[in-house]
Amino acid sequence: MKHAFSRRGFLARTAGVLALPAFARLAQAQTPALAPALDPRVQAFARGALVRPGRVTLTLPSLADNGNSVPARIVVESPMSAADHVKAIRLISDRNPEPVMATFRLGPQSGRADIATRVRLAGSQRVTAVAECSDGTFWYDARSIVVTISACLDES
Amino acid sequence: MTARIQIPAQAKPGEVIEIRVLIQHPxxxxxxxxxxxxPIPRNTIRTLNCRYDGIEIFSAELGPGIGANPYLQFTTVARASGDVEFSWVDDEGVAGSERQRLVVA
Structure with missing residues (x-):
């Protein structure tokens, strides 16, 4: 008698289905993150312009116990003159449900390109700060941070 | 909604001063x-403006990526005595503002 639904076949299929989420998670964990300059979230800010590493210094702790309030500071090397200044700075998260954390607009009246704030981070991730200069160039710095207790995600 | 602005009490013309602001907001x-x-509906400050002596010197677009009770620190060049004034609007359309006098001498 031939069974359309054999025990062996059932086991094989079940194993496949059960393994899928595990594989998906593994793939997610192992996919190497794109270089910040190629990240589509960074590209959206640069509108296709070349985004180069340098000039920007992003200061972020390497470990945060709580992701709800993590101090972040962005300093950009710039003369901040009328001819050459930083126009805007964007903070981009790798893993937050909303990747654009903040956009700051400044100008020659700022004197220095030096901004500090406190961000929310949904888990361990890489944070990228991108600066737009008045000459149309874009610069970035990226930092990885381990977050013990994630923000945003509600367990209840 | 309340906010606290921290600026030097006095500055020299041309001096780069630090401006700090802390806004009470969930x-x-x-x-x-x-x-x-x-689900608890989103309510974050969307835009924050800073004007000094009537001229906009800094603005920020914020969102849920910024922690509760947003804190911001930035700089500006002291020109003349005037008010440093912050204004913001959140998702519920509630606007807030706060000002502090900067004396330049």
């Missing part, structure tokens, strides 16, 4: 649920 992300399991 910055509700929209990703949390209340005890009944209903």
């Amino acid at each position: 910055m509700e992300t929209g990703y949390r649920y209340d005890d009944a399991g209903k």
Whole structure:
């Protein structure tokens, strides 16, 4: 008698289905993150312009116990003159449900390109700060941070 | 909604001064649920402006990626005595503002 639904076949299929989420998670964990300059979230800010590493210094702790309030500071090397200044700075998260954390607009009246704030981070991730200069160039710095207790995600 | 602005009491013309602001706001992300399991609607400050002596010197677009009670620190060049004035609007359309006098001499 031939069974359309054999025990062996059932086991094989079940194993496949059960393994899928595990594989998906593994793939997610192992996919190497794109270089910040190629990240589509960074590209959206640069509108296709070349985004180069340098000039920007992003200061972020390497470990945060709580992701709800993590101090972040962005300093950009710039003369901040009328001819050459930083126009805007964007903070981009790798893993937050909303990747654009903040956009700051400044100008020659700022004197220095030096901004500090406190961000929310949904888990361990890489944070990228991108600066737009008045000459149309874009610069970035990226930092990885381990977050013990994630923000945003509600367990209840 | 209240805010606290920290600026030097006095500055010299041309001096780069630090401006710090701390706004009391929950910055509700929209990703949390209340005890009944209903999603808590998002309510964050969307835009924050800073004007000094009537001229806009700094603005920020914020969102759920900024912690509750947003804190910001930035700089400006002291020109003349005038008010440093912050104004902001959140998702519920509630606007707030706060000002402090900067004396330049």
